[in-house]
Amino acid sequence: MRRRSALAATTLAFAGTAMGQAARLRIGFAVGYAPFSEIGTDGQLKGFEIDVAQALSAKLGQAYTPVILEFDGLIPALQSRKIDAIMASMSITPERQQVIAFSSPYYFSPARMVMRGDTRTDVSPAGMKGKRIGVERGTIHERFLAEQFGGIQLVRYATQDQAFLDLKSGRLDATLVDAAIAQFGFLNHADGRGFGFVGPDFARDQRYYGKGIGVGLRKAEAATLGQRVDEALAALRSNGTLKTLNDRYFSFDLVTPPK
Known part of the structure; x- marks a missing residue:
């Protein structure tokens, strides 16, 4: 850390x-x-x-x-x-x-969900219901998940690095993050082995992610x-x-x- x-x-x-x-x-x-x-x-x-x-x-x-x-x-x-x-x-x-x-x-940056294993997971509010999804506190990702994925267990972190650590250890099922940050800060490293992007680019929703x-x-x-x-x-x-x-x-x- x-x-x-x-x-x-x-x-x-x-x-x-x-x-x-x-x-x-x-x-x-x-x-x-x-x-x-x-x-x-x-x-x-x-x-x-x-x-x-x-x-x-x-x-x-x-x-x-x-x-x-x-x-x-x-x-x-x-x-x-x-x-x-x-x-x-x-x-x-x-x-x-x-x-x-x-x-x-x-x-401009895409916003993607990162999970372990099968990248064909149903990344919808219904498909993610009950899962623990980590997000950095104060980000637009937090508001998006809180309002659009009401059935999940939303876990908030002071930093995205903390969310990646819990994802690796199995304390999280997924994290929502800027795609470039996920790629360079996690997926390109040994800790990110076995994980990948799942679901769509949520940043296309300008109601939340703006311009x-x-x-x-x-x-x-x-x-x-x-x-x-x-x-x-x-x-x-x-x-x-x-x-x-x-x-x-x-x-x-x-x-x-x-x-």
Whole structure:
């Protein structure tokens, strides 16, 4: 297990000499999601979202300080002005848009169920009735399962890594998670041997999963910082930076908007 409690109280500074004296952006991350954001063996943050944040910071001409939090603490930290933005694979959903603003999407991810054994399992509310399904607390996966799979035993975790551990040990029957996180954080490793994806891509239900993954921002700053972030993301998309970063980590395309 990663020693997250010590890291959560720590911030790591990324400064650029060309970024002048502009106030640093405090960007909130939830680590433990390879290859999106994790702590490397050298104690440094790494991953796709970390690289996107660095590219975004450079394009804005503003250095940033990463702040590591549990996922369900990110929106409260944004609202209480402890951080200025969220980059933690947070889906742009109508429910979240009631309380915070979002940038345009910087990537898109399927949501899949992971189980052991037969991938022909009936992954429907009836077919999963009575099964123990794990989910990270505070995610859109939690709300989706609570409202659409009422007959299951929903087990909530502080981190997705904890859910994977219980899935491996047999204390869970399944977990619902972003497909890329499941692939790189579990299925590609020895612990994930014998497990696989089952059922459909639940992220196609935009009532819950919204329109992609965006930078979370305070509503009051949507027309200021939000506009600058959107312009920077558009530039990173048009000049190929987002696709280059995508290809550094993935053999499939997460950054091109789906048609």
